[in-house]
Amino acid sequence: MSGANATAGFAPPRTLVLPPVGLLLAWTVIALVLSWAVVPGLFAWHDPLQGVAGEQLLPPSLEHPLGTDGLGRDMLARVVYGARESLLGALLAVGVGLTLGTALGLLAGARGGIADAAVMRLVDTLLAIPSLLLSLSVIILLGFGSINAAIAVGFVSVAHFARLSRAEVLRVRRTEYVEAAFGSGGRFLAVLWRHVLPNALTSVLALAALQFGSAILALSTLGFLGYGAPPPTPEWGLLIAEGRDFLATAWWLSCAPGVVVLLVVLSAERISRSLGARRT
């Protein structure tokens, strides 16, 4: 634990200490999936959308490492190309949660009084509604689709970001250097921007990493339920749903994308922990 913090922190020790194996693996997984999203052509040599007639439901082989699905499409290609959909969705979700939540939290923490009370009651309320139901409500409002699903998932994390950033602002505000900044005539917004925000950033970043993993998981759930990207799109949750129809004969179709989701979420959690996330 402490080793992880030391290596992921700012001051590098004199002798080069390798980060723990788990953390290294986590970064490897994320880097791999990121490169899937950026240059999918390097990792998959088949078309993810165009099936080949007569090659349906092939078992894993050298040519098709993860086999082919019911329409003769290469499963590896679909998983690799699916990374873009899932990662972009998760990024958008975290972006929505981060901006809205941090803005609310900063407002509450810095202003105090009625603003604080109002924001905190809103946070309580958002936390009182089970997260899946909350995102389903947003989806009913916005309609189905990958972007709408991402917004719906991001909406759920607003409360977490707001609570954390408020707590951080309150913590930093009490420190001497912020009081000194105010004392030497710093204006409210300027102090907030120059002193409070940078010092609150580390834990917000750690939460963002954690929420990134949760967003991937939530997005795949929405995709599985059929509220995300429409069918021809390769999306991990949708791939699992499609593979379900062939469970008795071709179990690997559902297995592979699930393992990918599991590994990515696990890695995000590990990285978040190394950044010093405090679970709220």
Place this chain on the structure above:
Amino acid sequence: MRRYLLQRLGQALLVLLAAYTVAFVLLQALPGDAVLIKFLGSEMGLTADQIAELRIAYGADAPVWEQYLHTLGRFLAGEFGYSIRAGVPVASLLAENIRPTLVLAGLALAAASLLAVALAVLSQLGFGWVRAVVRSMPPFFVAVPVFWLGIMLIQVFSFQLGLISVIAPEPWEELVLPVLTLAVPISAPLAQLLIRNLDAILNEPFVAVARAKGATHAWVLWRHAARNALPPTLTMAGVLFGELLGGAVVTETVFGLGGLGGLTQQAVANQDVAVLQAIVVLSAAAFVAISLAMDLLLPLIDPRLATRPAGAA
């Protein structure tokens, strides 16, 4: 104490009203209205006049604030309107579907608690690598997609091992895999909290005293640590309830079971706003009630908490 109670109750009611407002804004005030969604696009060939009549019948033509108060009044009276799709009262749909979900969620909670306690005990008693493996289980359980876990369990237990038949299963047989599926993600936060509490307590001075007097590890764990580690898990009850409900939606969909989860899933697929609104408000009410009950109960179980009734929640 009485003042604290009233204050806490008022806070709970406020959150509940706010939850209703959020559900209202998201589901009723913004999306045009459900009547239009259903009848305008459909092949029923209704005239504009007929649609206007229907809107009056459903109360969709009234100004927003009037709808807000009207719906609130109905909810308080225990009336949740009509399902736009099925045309039956939402209340009767809920009544029909709540039992199977309660059974599923209750069994899953029991299984999850067993699993969490087992992990927590192993995390203290196990040797070397066992401890490491056990401690890495909760994050692993959190990261598993619930629906995928359900599918994989079907694959392993029904198709590979043939232990649980897919076609015409016995009632108990039908529940084994769903309960297991739902229990895994629920057990994770419980186990995590228990392990953290045990770690903290075993470092306390009074544990050292007990050890110095010759207590065995198991005795310390049972007699001293467990008593102190268990009560704080009650504070998670509200969160767990939400996870159970969300998990039930997914689990019931995967296993094709009827219940609140299936109802929710259909409501979203059919844009049946009234049904989802009722489910959202009722689950928020349950969450608030559970949290309130735990806040009031905890000082009774753990006397140390009674001395500092912190209103900071």
